[in-house]
Amino acid sequence: MLDQNSRLRPISKIALQRLPYYLNYLKKKQKEAVKNISAPMIANGLSLNEVQVRKDLAIVSANGGKPKTGYVIDILIGDLEKFLGYDNVNQAVLVGVGQLGKALLSYKGFDDYGLEIVAAFDTDQNKLDLTINDKCIFHMDKLKDLCERLKIHIGIITVSAVNAQAVCDQLIECGVLAVWNFAPVHLKVPEHILVQDENMASSLAVLSRHLAETIEKTN
Numbered sequence: 001m002l003d004q005n006s007r008l009r010p011i012s013k014i015a016l017q018r019l020p021y022y023l024n025y026l027k028k029k030q031k032e033a034v035k036n037i038s039a040p041m042i043a044n045g046l047s048l049n050e051v052q053v054r055k056d057l058a059i060v061s062a063n064g065g066k067p068k069t070g071y072v073i074d075i076l077i078g079d080l081e082k083f084l085g086y087d088n089v090n091q092a093v094l095v096g097v098g099q100l101g102k103a104l105l106s107y108k109g110f111d112d113y114g115l116e117i118v119a120a121f122d123t124d125q126n127k128l129d130l131t132i133n134d135k136c137i138f139h140m141d142k143l144k145d146l147c148e149r150l151k152i153h154i155g156i157i158t159v160s161a162v163n164a165q166a167v168c169d170q171l172i173e174c175g176v177l178a179v180w181n182f183a184p185v186h187l188k189v190p191e192h193i194l195v196q197d198e199n200m201a202s203s204l205a206v207l208s209r210h211l212a213e214t215i216e217k218t219n
Contacts, residue, residue: 038070096159
């Protein structure tokens with residue numbers, strides 16, 4: 001098992017992004033009553049390089065794969081969850097209850113990843129005091145009080161691009177240290193603030209370009 005400071009071990013962003021895939025794959029095998037699993041099995045199941053899998057897992061787990069038995073799945077799952085912080089629920093607030101905001105509020109799978117959206121905020125009077133998936137929607141003037149009272153450090157932005165920077169600034173003033181940004185705009189933040197962008201327009205551009213190139217090659 002990992003020590004208390006395990007999640008602070010250095011890891012590249014690319015490697016960090018692979019860890020949830022390992023975790024999902026291992027949980028699937030756990031449901032199939034698999035007790036032990038080897039690095040080659042994981043690599044084959046996820047179409048990854050075996051050496052890379054071993055390197056990634058060595059960062060997060062002291063449960064090294066043994067030559068004959070491999071990794072103990074239950075222990076490895078626990079180590080991955082601890083490293084990723086999934087064993088410690090992080091509370092977040094969401095700003096912008098449009099179609100995307102409503103979809104995120106309705107999603108019940110965030111608990112599996114250690115994230116709990118405790119409340120949502122908007123300026124539309126027609127949305128205030130409503131609930132979505134047991135999450136209350138408040139006016140923006142209540143944001144600071146709730147964030148400070150609950151010590152919220154994660155803010156989710158689902159407003160328009162033109163309003164995103166102002167919302168981000170407000171979240172930072174409320175004590176937020178990490179921003180999950182769904183607005184198609186680059187946010188300017190202090191160095192100690194983490195911003196994770198989910199730019200759907202950019203992703204769609206990559207998909208469209210790849211599709212066009214693939215169709216061109218097949219014609």
